[in-house]
Amino acid sequence: MVPTPSLRLNVLDQSPVRPGSTPRQALLETVELAQLADRLGYARFWVSEHHNTNMLAGSAPEVLIAHLGGLTRRIRLGSGGVMLPHYSALKVAESFRVLESLFPGRIDLGMGRAPGGDRLTAHALNPANTFSEQDFVNQLLDLQAYLRDERVPDTIHERVQAIPLAATAPELWLLSSSGQSGLFAAHLGLAFSFAQFINGHGAAEAVQSYRxxxxxxxxxxxxxxxxxxxxxxxxxxxxxxxxxxxxELQLLRFGKGERGLFPTPAEVRAYRFSAQDQAQLVYNQSRIVSGTPEQVHVQLTRLAANCGVDEVTAVTITADFADRRRSYELLAEAFALTAATSAAEPVAELAE
Incomplete structure (x- = not known):
C-alpha cells in the first residue's frame, strides 16, 4: 500500500434534481457548491455530462465550467467527463482551449466513452458513433495533436489548428468504471480517474495496472x-x-432501470427490501463511504492507500441540499483542508 500523508480532495457534482426542485435549482446548487469547495480548499471541482434524464441537469459541462470559472478563484474546474464519442475531437479541443485561455492553469478535461445516457440518445448526439474502442483511441490521439499544435504531414493536423492558440493546455484525464480506459490512459500518458461510485470493485487493480x-x-x-x-x-x-x-435505495432503483428522482426519507422508510435487494445492497457497499467525519476520514484514507492514490473525488447526492452542503463542509474539516483566503462572491439566492 502507498501511504497518503496529504490526501487531496475533489468534488464531482452531477447537478441532481432533488424532489420538489427544478433543473434550474439543480444548476444553481452546483454553482453554490463550486464556490463552497473553492473556499474550503478542495483541489478540483468536476461537473458531469448526462443526457435524456430528469434526474440530472448537467448535459453540457463545458458551458457550466465557463460559468463556474467566473465565480470561483482558485479551484481547478473540469469535466467528469466529456463523453468524447459524441463530438469531434477538434470541437472539444477548441472548447477547452477557450476555457484554458479564460482560466489558465485551472482547467481539467476529463473524458469518457460511455454514452452518458441511452444508446438512442447517443445516436442522436452523433449518428456516426460506432462505439468502437479504436475510434475512441483515434479521437484521443487527434485531441492530443490539436492541443499540442502538432503539424503532421499528410494528415488533417498539417492544415487545421485548434484555436485559440494558448500558452497552456488543460490537464487531460481519462475516466473509467472498468479499467479499460486506464490502459488507454497509461499508453497515451494521461491522468486516470476510476469511478468506484459506479463500480465498487476493481479500483485498486485498475490503478495498479495503469501505473x-x-x-x-x-x-x-x-x-x-x-x-x-x-x-x-x-x-x-x-x-x-x-x-x-x-x-442505497436510489442505487437499487437505478439498477432496476427506474430513473426517478432521489428518494425522500419517507420513501426510504416505506420501502420493503426483498432478499434480492439485500444481496444487491451488500454488492453496492463499497460504492459508498458514509459516517461521521472521523469515520469517513478513516475510510477514505484507507481507500486511497489501497488504491495507491493521493487524491479522492467525493460524489454527494442527498434529498435535502443542506445535507449535501454540510457533508462537504464536514469532509473538509475532517481532512483539515486549507480554506482559501480570497473567496468568490456569493451566488444569488436559489429561485423558488
Whole structure:
C-alpha cells in the first residue's frame, strides 16, 4: 500500500434534481457548491455530462465550467467527463482551449466513452458513433495533436489548428468504471480517474495496472490517478445512516432501470427490501463511504492507500441540499483542508 500523508480532495457534482426542485435549482446548487469547495480548499471541482434524464441537469459541462470559472478563484474546474464519442475531437479541443485561455492553469478535461445516457440518445448526439474502442483511441490521439499544435504531414493536423492558440493546455484525464480506459490512459500518458461510485470493485487493480503500464508523455511525466466514490458525511451516525439508506435505495432503483428522482426519507422508510435487494445492497457497499467525519476520514484514507492514490473525488447526492452542503463542509474539516483566503462572491439566492 502507498501511504497518503496529504490526501487531496475533489468534488464531482452531477447537478441532481432533488424532489420538489427544478433543473434550474439543480444548476444553481452546483454553482453554490463550486464556490463552497473553492473556499474550503478542495483541489478540483468536476461537473458531469448526462443526457435524456430528469434526474440530472448537467448535459453540457463545458458551458457550466465557463460559468463556474467566473465565480470561483482558485479551484481547478473540469469535466467528469466529456463523453468524447459524441463530438469531434477538434470541437472539444477548441472548447477547452477557450476555457484554458479564460482560466489558465485551472482547467481539467476529463473524458469518457460511455454514452452518458441511452444508446438512442447517443445516436442522436452523433449518428456516426460506432462505439468502437479504436475510434475512441483515434479521437484521443487527434485531441492530443490539436492541443499540442502538432503539424503532421499528410494528415488533417498539417492544415487545421485548434484555436485559440494558448500558452497552456488543460490537464487531460481519462475516466473509467472498468479499467479499460486506464490502459488507454497509461499508453497515451494521461491522468486516470476510476469511478468506484459506479463500480465498487476493481479500483485498486485498475490503478495498479495503469501505473505499471504508464508511458510518460508531453502532458504528463509520471502517472496521476484518483478514485471517485459516493461520500455521505454527517454530524452523527444516525444522520449518516439516513443519508446512506437513501443512496442505497436510489442505487437499487437505478439498477432496476427506474430513473426517478432521489428518494425522500419517507420513501426510504416505506420501502420493503426483498432478499434480492439485500444481496444487491451488500454488492453496492463499497460504492459508498458514509459516517461521521472521523469515520469517513478513516475510510477514505484507507481507500486511497489501497488504491495507491493521493487524491479522492467525493460524489454527494442527498434529498435535502443542506445535507449535501454540510457533508462537504464536514469532509473538509475532517481532512483539515486549507480554506482559501480570497473567496468568490456569493451566488444569488436559489429561485423558488
Amino acid at each position: 505499471a503500464r504508464f508511458q510518460p508523455s508531453l502532458e504528463l511525466a509520471a502517472p496521476l490517478a484518483n478514485v471517485a466514490v459516493f461520500v455521505l458525511c454527517a454530524d452523527d451516525e444516525t444522520k449518516a445512516q439516513e443519508l446512506r439508506a437513501a443512496m
